[in-house]
Amino acid sequence: MTRLGRHGLDHVFHTVRNDFLEAARSWTDSTAPDDAGVAAVVELVDPTGERAGRVYTAVGEPERVTAVLRTVTPDDTVRGVLVTRGTGALAGEILSGWGLGPAATWDRMATETAPKVPDVGGAVVERLDLDRDIDEMADVLAEANPNSRLGVRDPRARRARWYGVRLPSDGAGRRKGALVAVGSATPVPGDAVHLGAIGTLPEFRGRGYAGAMTARMTADGVAERGLVTLGLYDDNVAARRVYDRLGFVLEHEVEQWHRV
Known part of the structure; x- marks a missing residue:
């Protein structure tokens, strides 16, 4: 159900x-x-x-x-x-x-539906190793999503599975296999997986890399727990288009208040 x-x-x-x-x-x-x-x-x-x-x-x-x-x-x-x-x-x-x-x-x-992971010109979506790849991951996130609540050096980072996209060939001065996008998938209470810390280096946006990575994280999460969630700022139109295409539906419009 x-x-x-x-x-x-x-x-x-x-x-x-x-x-x-x-x-x-x-x-x-x-x-x-x-x-x-x-x-x-x-x-x-x-x-x-x-x-x-x-x-x-x-x-x-x-x-x-x-x-x-x-x-x-x-x-x-x-x-x-x-x-x-x-x-x-x-x-x-x-x-x-x-x-x-x-x-x-x-x-x-x-979403409770596993999307198909699209081919994006030979770029590779892979599971990352936090010990082996941490410096490269930190560099990507610092530029691609500096406001992420979950950083790779945060103690909570080890609760997550980390994914990334590597280049299929040389481009924009970067070597083949360079990491250009990063994201996390964390098993959370409620028997679900929550996606976060998603970011693509600015010069590689618009190529479908984040969509392919998110599709892979979502498919893996649905297979494991049946439900995948994520959050986005309400004015992030580009990200919303990606998530809509992958089958995510709006569950709650949130207004957040913090201590002043």
Whole structure:
């Protein structure tokens, strides 16, 4: 049975978490299993104790999420909140009262379908070895995706499987076999795989390399766990076209608030 399109506390945004936090409490205004607009709020904590405070995630119609948030009394510092986009306009007073300010808007997408991995002119999509390839991977990410939350030298990097694209022949002054794109696929709670740290060197964009790499990561993830998720900023039109083509569907429009 599909895990996509579920509501409330069963929503994929709540059941699949790439931050490895654990649920402490939850609230919902659910009235029936088919209530598509149901609001659900989950309080998350770091089980390791390394990150103090609480994080809250919410799904549902903004008006209903706001009503549920009014019933929440944090018993610790709130580090961040991720709510349905549009909630901030209604719950801004609540969130600012928790010491938060708006930070970003992005989308969570997901798929349960393994795409075909396209041929991109002989370029090779391969699994990378974090020990052997780490310096080359770090150089690519520093230029291709410097704002990635997961870097190859981050302690969490070893939870992920890393993939890359290598050139089929000499080009743009780079040797044959040079790494030009990198991405990660991390098994996460909720029996899923989450993709991230995806980037292609600027001079090699538009050749389909990121699409082929993402297709390979997605196909492997679906084969392993049946569900693959990823996040992207809502204005990243180019990336969205790639993910749409690979079968990803929009599961949640997110508005993120951080501590100020």
